[in-house]
Amino acid sequence: xxxxxxxxxxxxxxxxxxxxxxxxxxxxxxxxxxxxxxxxxxxxxxxxxxxxxxxxxxxxxxxxxxxxxxxxxxxxxxxxxxxxxxxxxxxxxxxxxxxxxxxxxxxxxxxxxxxxxxxxxxxxxxxxxxxxxxxxxxxxxxxxxxxxxxxxxxxxxxxxxxxxxxxxxxxxxxxxxxxxxxxxxxxxxxxxxxxxxxxxxxxxxxxxxxxxxxxxxxxxxxxxxxxxxxxxxxxxxxxxxxxxxxxxxxxxxxxxxxxxxxxxxxxxxxxxxxxxxxxxxxxxxxxxxxxxxxxxxxxxxxxxxxxxxxxxxxxxxxxxxxxxxxxxxxxxxxxxxxxxxxxxxxxxxxxxxxxxxxxxxxxx
Amino acid sequence: xxxxxxxxxxxxxxxxxxxxxxxxxxxxxxxxxxxxxxxxxxxxxxxxxxxxxxxxxxxxxxxxxxxxxxxxxxxxxxxxxxxxxxxxxxxxxxxxxxxxxxxxxxxxxxxxxxxxxxxxxxxxxxxxxxxxxxxxxxxxxxxxxxxxxxxxxxxxxxxxxxxxxxxxxxxxxxxxxxxxxxxxxxxxxxxxxxxxxxxxxxxxxxxxxxxxxxxxxxxxxxxxxxxxxxxxxxxxxxxxxxxxxxxxxxxxxxxxxxxxxxxxxxxxxxxxxxxxxxxxxxxxxxxxxxxxxxxxxxxxxxxxxxxxxxxxxxxxxxxxxxxxxxxxxxxxxxxxxxxxxxxxxxxxxxxxxxxxxxxxxxxx
Numbered sequence: 001x002x003x004x005x006x007x008x009x010x011x012x013x014x015x016x017x018x019x020x021x022x023x024x025x026x027x028x029x030x031x032x033x034x035x036x037x038x039x040x041x042x043x044x045x046x047x048x049x050x051x052x053x054x055x056x057x058x059x060x061x062x063x064x065x066x067x068x069x070x071x072x073x074x075x076x077x078x079x080x081x082x083x084x085x086x087x088x089x090x091x092x093x094x095x096x097x098x099x100x101x102x103x104x105x106x107x108x109x110x111x112x113x114x115x116x117x118x119x120x121x122x123x124x125x126x127x128x129x130x131x132x133x134x135x136x137x138x139x140x141x142x143x144x145x146x147x148x149x150x151x152x153x154x155x156x157x158x159x160x161x162x163x164x165x166x167x168x169x170x171x172x173x174x175x176x177x178x179x180x181x182x183x184x185x186x187x188x189x190x191x192x193x194x195x196x197x198x199x200x201x202x203x204x205x206x207x208x209x210x211x212x213x214x215x216x217x218x219x220x221x222x223x224x225x226x227x228x229x230x231x232x233x234x235x236x237x238x239x240x241x242x243x244x245x246x247x248x249x250x251x252x253x254x255x256x257x258x259x260x261x262x263x264x265x266x267x268x269x270x271x272x273x274x275x276x277x278x279x280x281x282x283x284x285x286x287x288x289x290x291x292x293x294x295x296x297x298x299x300x301x302x303x304x305x306x307x308x309x310x311x312x313x314x315x316x317x318x319x320x321x322x323x324x325x326x327x328x329x330x331x332x333x334x335x336x337x338x339x340x341x342x343x344x345x346x347x348x349x350x351x352x353x354x355x356x357x358x359x360x361x362x363x364x
Numbered sequence: 365x366x367x368x369x370x371x372x373x374x375x376x377x378x379x380x381x382x383x384x385x386x387x388x389x390x391x392x393x394x395x396x397x398x399x400x401x402x403x404x405x406x407x408x409x410x411x412x413x414x415x416x417x418x419x420x421x422x423x424x425x426x427x428x429x430x431x432x433x434x435x436x437x438x439x440x441x442x443x444x445x446x447x448x449x450x451x452x453x454x455x456x457x458x459x460x461x462x463x464x465x466x467x468x469x470x471x472x473x474x475x476x477x478x479x480x481x482x483x484x485x486x487x488x489x490x491x492x493x494x495x496x497x498x499x500x501x502x503x504x505x506x507x508x509x510x511x512x513x514x515x516x517x518x519x520x521x522x523x524x525x526x527x528x529x530x531x532x533x534x535x536x537x538x539x540x541x542x543x544x545x546x547x548x549x550x551x552x553x554x555x556x557x558x559x560x561x562x563x564x565x566x567x568x569x570x571x572x573x574x575x576x577x578x579x580x581x582x583x584x585x586x587x588x589x590x591x592x593x594x595x596x597x598x599x600x601x602x603x604x605x606x607x608x609x610x611x612x613x614x615x616x617x618x619x620x621x622x623x624x625x626x627x628x629x630x631x632x633x634x635x636x637x638x639x640x641x642x643x644x645x646x647x648x649x650x651x652x653x654x655x656x657x658x659x660x661x662x663x664x665x666x667x668x669x670x671x672x673x674x675x676x677x678x679x680x681x682x683x684x685x686x687x688x689x690x691x692x693x694x695x696x697x698x699x700x701x702x703x704x705x706x707x708x709x710x711x712x713x714x715x716x717x718x719x720x721x722x723x724x725x726x727x728x
Contacts, residue, residue: 079475111443156673309520
């Protein structure tokens, strides 16, 4: 497939301008662009700037889910290693990056740092924050409640859970050349994939979706809701996000981000949970054969991917390969359709569009 | 099925005696009996005292995996909210309970507490510790590396991962009547289940096991190794335990608990990761409709299990139902085969066996 190479600067200029036009502050617009750049750099097409701005329009500042310029309030607490924030529906990427920085500060002091965020708006790509933490040498974890309830509990009929993702990052750059980042939703597939299956005339994987009566279907046109992966296990993982959010201050999943019937006294925002652990804090120092911590991780991974498992991938490896391609070609890679969308965006916010014929192309 | 009702005292007397006979200290024997009692009380037959003592014989004090009377060494650390322990292969249940207590102390002070344990021996039932933490009002998490590498990485051929369980406990007793405990291994089934499928002449679920060449098989007699649940997602979850253990000080999964060729300079023990969070530390206090934190959790769960999902179970519900049965019948419930095994154990350690004809029976 043919891709166009766009410099990060050119990309960020348009993306920031689009966020500024919607009323976001300069720092918010930059943080928004930063996560989108990271997503595109790592081949995460589902969370590039086009998708982020679309989400903002549908559920964020274009609706009542996100408030440009909102200030995060830190709630008083007697617990020094954990912070609790009321994000007042600030932009998700800005809140996410700031929560991560705070966790890192806390982890440097206490060994572990947690920031729990109430009244949040979708942070897009949890793996992006974890990648950043892992790159800086930390072991990190985050979860959030997804914007809409699209997933049916195990043995249920009606979607009352979000796709509720979990993301972990490990400081393995020295050991394997890139940070291991485990990052996925708790549904078998995302709703976007169901749409793709419709377009491509394909059948869904088994146990991925149910019809309007709650019966499992592989017909994407009949799919009304999603199923958690791994039966009761994925269901449990999805519940975790709702229970953590429930402890933080989040409210009913079925009305989340649905800004109708607002005077019912309920809340509609998402919650985030961020945690960072300093790897020295959990190191016994007792590594076999005189290894250091990183050497030990390498030995463990070599053992797991040895013995005939040499072709197995590590989580984060595909993203790392994509980042290498980005570096090799000197810019972010976008399809022709994506370039077109960026150029429409540029026009909307008064920026010069990219001259497609001048962009370098690569075939991959 | 018919069960015999055995008082906790009678049960603990035999179990403690069996551990004492193997050289364990009084406190260790009591901690061992405590976890086994909790397992049997909650219907966890895979981790009752018979299984625990069998494991200890095969991989613990009967081998070189566990050292009766071992002292836990706390390693020096500059991070106040995280402790790192060298368990020196102390009994898993004793180490597990003590790590949990330390986490609770730390969470009371810092909001979150972590204990990472190196040179550990199998703690049996992670859910048991989480149940205890949740019952006392905390949000807790643990993982450990399993004793043996039985699981093949996603798209691999050879077992290099443990069944590596994850367990979470939530303080939901006020909200739903019992603590929600999410607790499972990262393989589709356990090796014990494969044996059961053999005995019962049944075929394995799809994608649960591979034969000696790494090809997926549903024939339990051909099953040489297990597969992670949920393809790459369960693989990622299993990797987490190995990576965390690798950061702590754990070594190669394929030699774990295999005490042959010991002078290779490698380590063979397991690692534990325990974490407890004080629920107040992550509470924004901003609950809708004037709810308190527990009322909010209840509202969230009511929403998830409403809308036609009323028949769905919560994780921990079956265990809670089993505990109610135990209470109702006034003792732990064991099958005839289990009573026989306990009586053999009693004879081995010079205790009076249970007079089967005098035990109350119930049919369930």
